[in-house]
Amino acid sequence: MAARRPHQTTSSPAPTFAELGVPDALNRVLATSGVDRPFPIQAATLPDALAGRDVLGRGRTGSGKTYAFVLAVLTRLAASRTPRRAGRPRALILVPTRELATQIDSVMAPLAQALSLRTMTIFGGVAARPQIAGLRAGVDVLVACPGRLADHVGTGAAHLDAVEITVLDEADHMADLGFLPTVRRLLEQTPRGGQRLLFSATLDAGVDVLVRRFLTDPAVHSVDSGLSPVTAMAHHVLHVEPSDRFEVLVELTAAPGRTVVFTRTKRGAKTLARRLVAAGVTAVELHGNLAQGARTRNLQAFADGQVQTLVATDIAARGIHVDDVALVVHADPPVEHKAYLHRSGRTARAGAAGTVVTLMTDGQVPEVRELTRKAGITATTTRLRPGDALLRELAPGERTLVPRPVTPAADVRHDAPPANGGRGRRSGKPATAAASSTRSAPARGGVAAFSARARPSARRGGR
The missing domain is CATH 3.40.50.300 (P-loop containing nucleotide triphosphate hydrolases)
Incomplete structure (x- = not known):
């Protein structure tokens, strides 16, 4: 379904994370990390994401998109209380590169631990066997690159039918790298009624295809122009x-x-x-x-x-x-x-x-x-x-x-990665x-x- 007209961030004082609905356990972890006030993309998207709506968020690099979706995913998973099951993650975050997957997981891990949630990463260039073992042990949030995750789905090590929330981060970059066919196949295996959050710096034609195919009446938030450079x-x-x-x-x-x-x-x-x-x-x-x-x-x-x-x-x-x-x-x-x-x-x-x-x-x-x-x-x-x-x-x-x-x-x-898995x-x-x-x-x-x-x-x- 076509996205609504973007809501531009207003100049009113930013609310606190607590006022946006982030639970105390996460606020305490944020405070120890020196994160005390939401950035515009976080203040704009968190209310809709925490309410269960599909969200399309656009913000330049460095605008704070990671906390915007990580806080929403963890809060909603903790509230749903669905038990972990072997090989069936409850939330999926798809990213274009290994470094980004690792970085998101490092940001998310202390927050997830505060809620007794388990996270893991999956990407190519490293051995597959530890990843398979981690999936079998059960995981709440899986941060994955499309290619290696598709391999695990193909072998039956991973199933996406229990995914409650799916996040696409740097969606335009995944389009640039040619990952969209794989991303579409993975999204088609997630439940049709699940929540989907898509974050991107730009909304090019390839990204728009994903929005129309997989997001339902999304709340659209744009904190700046797709070409806006950082003013500082x-x-x-x-x-x-x-x-x-x-x-x-x-x-x-x-x-x-x-x-x-x-x-x-x-x-x-x-x-x-x-x-x-x-x-x-x-x-x-x-x-x-x-x-x-x-x-x-x-x-x-x-x-x-x-x-x-x-x-x-x-x-x-x-x-x-x-x-x-x-x-x-x-x-x-x-x-x-x-x-x-x-x-x-x-x-x-x-x-x-x-x-x-x-x-x-x-x-x-x-x-x-x-x-x-x-x-x-x-x-x-x-x-x-x-x-x-x-x-x-x-x-x-x-x-x-x-x-x-x-x-x-x-x-x-x-x-390509060596046969010994990197x-x-x-x-x-x-x-x-x-x-x-x-x-x-x-x-x-x-x-x-x-x-x-x-x-x-x-x-x-x-x-």
Whole structure:
């Protein structure tokens, strides 16, 4: 059924979680985490979700969608008191990537524990047997990537006929990755009368198909435009010579604070991470050619502050939240404006300020101009060389370069997850790409050679 006209959030004072209907047990956990007032997307959607309505929520990355659906799902499951059954989850949260699944579960776990509810994650790239055992033990909330869940449903390890609430998070990203046919097959196996919540940054044609097919008279809430950038975000385009790109990157990433650097390709992320480490920058890589263990360790090392720079493909552009990311650098301008907005949303989250820098060479001028126009942002463009004073304004503080020994990258895979379910060598250390700068230097002028024009390929069950 067609969605209703979106309700825009008003400027009236935000209610408390308790006033919205969140139970005391969850409010106490929220308070210990420093979460005391709802964000607009939470205040807008929780009353309808807690009342059992289907909900379509749109909000930019970093707007707080995770708590919006997690609190609704847990509150309603606790109220229904339906017992857990082997292989039959009571709630299903579908997400596009493994990292997002893990992050949602980490947010939800302490809240679920307060209500004696059990959660688990399912995604590809890791062994299936522990997942099957967890399903057999019974689970209340299952956070899953579509591909691996479809495998478990196909073998009979999972059944979706007891799902009371289904959530689709980052629905537009699942559409971009080609997961919609699998998502539709999974949704068709959930009870027709179950509650469904769909959250997305944009409502493109693929998402609209899901809304019309699976949501019944949904309450629609939009906290901003689908193209709205975060207002506390400063955008800069640095017009550089190809031979200066790497030195400029070193100056930006050697500054204090967390930085996320985006490349277009997996090989580009690996190469750049190695070169930065060789130059003395603490950096790790995150891309689809790393096995799940290495991906988890690298993201944790970045979140814990062991390293200050994460070099990533668009695998990190959606759903990955690390506190206090001060700077996002597009070493390679993304292919499309939506990717620009989602990449940039790794900074300036939850009302904080942040800076976004795009490196641009002469040959990329038309491409970057079109990109920023479609993204609806106004960027300050500056032509500069290494050592320019603007670099210290964009990334202030004392530069620190730490010589590091050469260490091999761990757990690198070169195509689909291995037959052993992603198990492999486990060093227990972040897969910090380190190599001599001579050996790893990309051809034809620094990072410009990182990227093909094609976007990173999607993988079944999350990249």
